[in-house]
Amino acid sequence: MNRLKVLTNGLIRENPVLVLILGTCPxxxxxxxxxxxxxxxxxxxxxxxxxxVAISALRKIIPDNVRIPCYIVLIAGFVTVVQMLVKAYAPAxxxxxxxxxxxxxxxxxxxxxxxxxxxxxxxxxxxxxGIGMGLGFTLALLAMASIREVFGSGTWFGLAVPGLAGHKxxxxxxxxxxxxxxxxxxxxxxxLTKGKAGKNAEQGCAGCPAAAACGRLGAADEAKERxx
Amino acid sequence: MSRMIVSVSPHIRDKxxxxxxxxxxxxxxxxxLIAAILxxxxxxxxxxxxxxxxxxxxxxxxxKLTGRPNTVGDLSxxxxxxxxxxxxxxxxxxxxxxxxxxxxxxxxxxxxxxxGRNFANPAVTARIVMxxxxxxxxxxWVIPDAVSGATPLAVLKGGDLQxxxxxxxxxxxxxxxxLGETGALALLAGGAYLLIRRVISWHTxxxxxxxxxxxxxxxxxQPVYQxxxxxxxxGAFFMATDYSTTxxxxxxxxxxxxxxxxITVLIRVWGNYPEGVSFSILMMNxxxxxxxxxxxxxxxxxxxx
Numbered sequence: 001m002n003r004l005k006v007l008t009n010g011l012i013r014e015n016p017v018l019v020l021i022l023g024t025c026p027x028x029x030x031x032x033x034x035x036x037x038x039x040x041x042x043x044x045x046x047x048x049x050x051x052x053v054a055i056s057a058l059r060k061i062i063p064d065n066v067r068i069p070c071y072i073v074l075i076a077g078f079v080t081v082v083q084m085l086v087k088a089y090a091p092a093x094x095x096x097x098x099x100x101x102x103x104x105x106x107x108x109x110x111x112x113x114x115x116x117x118x119x120x121x122x123x124x125x126x127x128x129x130g131i132g133m134g135l136g137f138t139l140a141l142l143a144m145a146s147i148r149e150v151f152g153s154g155t156w157f158g159l160a161v162p163g164l165a166g167h168k169x170x171x172x173x174x175x176x177x178x179x180x181x182x183x184x185x186x187x188x189x190x191x192l193t194k195g196k197a198g199k200n201a202e203q204g205c206a207g208c209p210a211a212a213a214c215g216r217l218g219a220a221d222e223a224k225e226r227x228x
Numbered sequence: 229m230s231r232m233i234v235s236v237s238p239h240i241r242d243k244x245x246x247x248x249x250x251x252x253x254x255x256x257x258x259x260x261l262i263a264a265i266l267x268x269x270x271x272x273x274x275x276x277x278x279x280x281x282x283x284x285x286x287x288x289x290x291x292k293l294t295g296r297p298n299t300v301g302d303l304s305x306x307x308x309x310x311x312x313x314x315x316x317x318x319x320x321x322x323x324x325x326x327x328x329x330x331x332x333x334x335x336x337x338x339x340x341x342x343x344g345r346n347f348a349n350p351a352v353t354a355r356i357v358m359x360x361x362x363x364x365x366x367x368x369w370v371i372p373d374a375v376s377g378a379t380p381l382a383v384l385k386g387g388d389l390q391x392x393x394x395x396x397x398x399x400x401x402x403x404x405x406x407l408g409e410t411g412a413l414a415l416l417a418g419g420a421y422l423l424i425r426r427v428i429s430w431h432t433x434x435x436x437x438x439x440x441x442x443x444x445x446x447x448x449x450q451p452v453y454q455x456x457x458x459x460x461x462x463g464a465f466f467m468a469t470d471y472s473t474t475x476x477x478x479x480x481x482x483x484x485x486x487x488x489x490x491i492t493v494l495i496r497v498w499g500n501y502p503e504g505v506s507f508s509i510l511m512m513n514x515x516x517x518x519x520x521x522x523x524x525x526x527x528x529x530x531x532x533x
Contacts, residue, residue: 167323171361180335 007128010136017140018189022108026100027141028178034157037145038138039093043082043101045134048110050078052130055118062119071114072105079105109137140185147181148172246343250303252427256418257310257466263401263411268318268370272407276313278322282329283309290338304343308332311351311466314408315459315506316358318370328358344472348513352467352506359506369404379404380457381502384450398456409459419465428469431481432488436464439489447497460492463505473513480516480523487512 016022026044030036054074055062062070083101086094094101104110113133118126150156152172154164171177264272287305291298299305312332316325332354340346359366369379380403383391393403401411409415422428437455444451454460459467468474468488475484488508495504512519 169327169361170363171357174360176357176360 003128006125007132010132015136015140016109016133017137018186022112030100031141031144031148032173033149034145036096037141040097041138041141044104044137046082047078047104048134049130051075051110052113052118052126053123055114056123056126059119075110076105144181246302249427250307252425253307256421259414259417260408260411263414264407267372267401268407272318275320275325278325279313279329280306280309282326283333286330286333290334299343308350312354314462315355315406317368318407319368320365324362328354331357348510349467349470349473352509355506371404372402380453385502409462412456412461415461431478432468432485433464435482435485436468436488439486440493443493458503459505463509467509475516475519477523477525480519483519484512
């Protein structure tokens with residue numbers, strides 16, 4: 001697989017938040033301020049990079065039956081490291097993110113990339129995938145948070161935006177506004193990619209993480225053959 | 229008999245169109261506008277005009293952008309604009325009124341497919357969005373000179389019954405509140421017109437108002453004032469009777485009205501907000517598909533559903 005493509009897949013075409021619809025909970029919860037979005041995005045990127053590399057390196061050693069607990073233990077280890085680092089060097093961000101920092105453990109993006117990518121690709125490709133997906137997550141969060149902060153609080157990265165201080169639409173900072181901005185961004189990505197985002201032409205049943213549990217194994221491959 | 233035309237039902241058509249119905253609703257809403265201008269001044273006319281113009285422009289622009297057939301002519305957007313304006317305080321900033329109108333038309337109505345396909349009442353939902361978005365200006369009530377202090381609902385909630393406006397003032401709408409919801413007599417006249425013209429049936433307003441009267445009587449909470457304060461009359465006659473967001477059968481309408489009244493009283497008596505009419509209508513809008521399923525009419529001679 002083309003390495004550049006692996007790196008850039010996560011930015012728009014397979015953006016974890018806006019196309020794969022993973023990591024919705026932290027995206028909605030911390031995207032009220034642009035600075036939170038950057039902090040959360042970078043923390044998750046570091047964890048994703050480390051976990052992708054470790055899982056890819058151990059993919060031949062971890063028994064398939066117990067792979068999920070193994071992944072979770074690895075991810076939790078990296079999250080603990082990141083959490084301690086953030087607490088030590090950026091206590092303000094730690095206070096803002098609160099519970100959502102340790103909750104990176106259960107962030108679907110990280111487990112999702114472990115299942116979908118790291119456990120069947122080389123260490124280098126997995127590292128690139130981790131960086132790309134992490135940046136995609138950060139960019140999506142930053143876009144959501146910028147819209148919500150600028151129009152909801154009249155500030156951007158805590159700095160007052162001229163002319164907006166008296167025109168706040170405070171619902172954007174609340175939960176309904178988060179869902180609304182999220183939906184609008186997904187629609188925008190669909191428009192930009194003409195609805196082709198996320199429809200991976202190469203993916204058949206072999207590439208599907210749910211293949212073992214699926215009762216219709218091979219159905220997708222047959223469908224593709226019929227199309228061709 | 230030279231030829232026979234075979235076609236699907238309906239075979240009998242009425243002359244009534246959406247535009248005729250919406251024109252009737254606009255006529256019925258007119259007395260309340262006069263009451264609003266008399267009580268709150270010319271700014272209420274400005275707010276109403278802004279909402280109507282932005283709703284109709286928003287509908288035209290959205291349909292132009294998405295290539296849908298133009299439905300501005302059926303006046304439904306104008307009705308949405310008037311209803312939204314009536315549930316705003318007269319002092320609302322113009323840009324907020326414009327934004328609220330666009331939420332009503334673009335988000336609540338057109339994103340779900342336009343007229344007849346929206347699941348929630350656009351005016352009610354936009355009002356709730358504005359209440360959450362602009363909580364300061366949305367509760368900055370304009371109080372007419374003749375009465376003092378807060379809105380009747382706030383007075384009722386505080387239990388300070390000496391400061392309630394007189395019953396005549398309540399009937400004429402000389403009290404604090406949203407610009408189009410205060411004129412009880414004007415709204416009743418409009419409601420009567422809609423009932424006579426058979427645009428709405430009596431079931432929803434009667435069940436809604438009756439439930440509120442009964443429950444507040446049982447709870448000892450000034451039932452007559454409860455009936456005339458807040459947006460209850462406006463909501464019961466003009467918002468809870470919207471065709472696409474409320475049940476179509478009469479029994480369904482009764483259930484809808486009772487549900488609205490129940491939620492309104494619960495919020496007014498025990499909730500954090502002083503008013504619950506718009507929340508109650510939105511919640512019952514969401515329940516409407518279920519009410520419709522349970523109250524489906526059996527075709528004459530048909531099998532049990």
